[in-house]
Amino acid sequence: MMPSFVDILEYIGTFAFAISGIRLASRKDFDIFGAYVVGIATAIGGGTIRDLLLDTTPFWLMKSCYLVWSAIALFFVIIFKKHLIRLNNTFFIFDTIGLALFTVVGIEKTMMMETHYPFWVAIIMGAITGAAGGVIRDILINEIPLIFRKEIYALACVIGGLFYYIGLQIFDNLIIVQIISAASVFLTRLIAVAFHVGLPHIKNLEHDIKS
Amino acid sequence: MMPSFVDILEYIGTFAFAISGIRLASRKDFDIFGAYVVGIATAIGGGTIRDLLLDTTPFWLMKSCYLVWSAIALFFVIIFKKHLIRLNNTFFIFDTIGLALFTVVGIEKTMMMETHYPFWVAIIMGAITGAAGGVIRDILINEIPLIFRKEIYALACVIGGLFYYIGLQIFDNLIIVQIISAASVFLTRLIAVAFHVGLPHIKNLEHDIKS
């Protein structure tokens, strides 16, 4: 059975997310099995939280390919470890494809649930699907989640959700809506990183809070 | 539709919990979206874990008001950031109201489940509803959970659960039971902070444990 175009994009996203988890775990001196676990958690963590919240079977329990792609990512890092820096831009593109696609997948899975959720729930589930894996990764390697401090990341998923909603009002063709939504995530993130666009931080905050 | 008195208390609790998450995230240099996410996680995290354990739809997927109150908390922190220290006592009271109310909400939601749980499960769910949000907050900002080290916090929720149980044996009126339980949480926490009452720590522990 040939994988569809969307399947291929999903594998690319899984691969890229797993790579980012494996690389960061390795820098923290995790062994290869630990790095593999962090890679898996990065790749499937967001979708797992979404599925638990929606009370549906976690997607990766149905198909082993997500663990297989994470394993391929592990071997890839082991073999090409010295040459990965040169591929940073490629990984960034892959990672952003994954972010965009996972967001759309999260939105659509929410809309297809028997429970009829309002659309803001779908937007949140899209953002969780896209961005929560990176948060779990950073918790596992004991770092402050990167995505909340640097260039726009999770907000790109929310923007993709809004574009999905707008697209639904205008177009009859669901594929067009999907492309608009995914493209808006992709471009938001691309522009944010290219021009170092981050959100403002709340500065001048008092320094002696006692919880 | 007018919100009930309990609704209003719940909004106050959500607001106060979100404020604490947003302030601590801001001190760790999270951007405003990251601070908002930490604020939301602090406010709804405990109830979400409770609902996942009880296998029921997470409460905040049904009503958008929890995200709205967290957003109001975000704007509040941004606007009044320089003046928040002076409000510390007010926030503490709000936070303690939230703790007390969330505990009671957690107990009652557990008792109303179709599965008939023993009462100790309800006590634990009350404590998780009240205290787990703060633990999630501290994990996200990469700090050791504060509530396990300083003045009595999670234990106040357990005490509230015990008072709920005792109240149930004595009074017919559920509202009286709720008030007794919430008041016991509130007063335990208030007294603990006012007099710096903490639980004992296990000292003199060996220093070369290898897990």
Next chain:
Amino acid sequence: MMPSFVDILEYIGTFAFAISGIRLASRKDFDIFGAYVVGIATAIGGGTIRDLLLDTTPFWLMKSCYLVWSAIALFFVIIFKKHLIRLNNTFFIFDTIGLALFTVVGIEKTMMMETHYPFWVAIIMGAITGAAGGVIRDILINEIPLIFRKEIYALACVIGGLFYYIGLQIFDNLIIVQIISAASVFLTRLIAVAFHVGLPHIKNLEHDIKS
């Protein structure tokens, strides 16, 4: 009602896992309630994640004995705190018994679910049941998860899962299969620690990754 032999092993495992959580939390200056919570989370965390993923009621909501054994572990640490180092080898054996038994319990619970999962899911659930509690413990005490960096740990659970599968093909008697699987976990871990066998780490990784 007399507890069965497997019940007794499960209590030993719960006790040993709780001890490890309580000791590490105490070293981080948690108060006794916080240490108790970390002990519980270490003992029941893996099985809870498994049950959430399998969409079944968390096992410890049905029987209070897991919280009771964690409380016994707490009193044990408080009373014998100065003498625990001498018991390190005993704890290690207990911990390894727990790891082996929890793995088998996780595999069998997965196979008994109404949803018919492929066996690789059972292997993963066995590993999660055995090893995820230790990861949750390390997240709560704000340390990089130990099990991903030192002697073989989670991989021992996977090996136990493979032996379970092989045993199923050869033997008709389920008890023999259980013993083979548990023994393979136990021996793998024992040998790994005795001879300091760890998995390789991915070294020479570039040092300027930007996520």
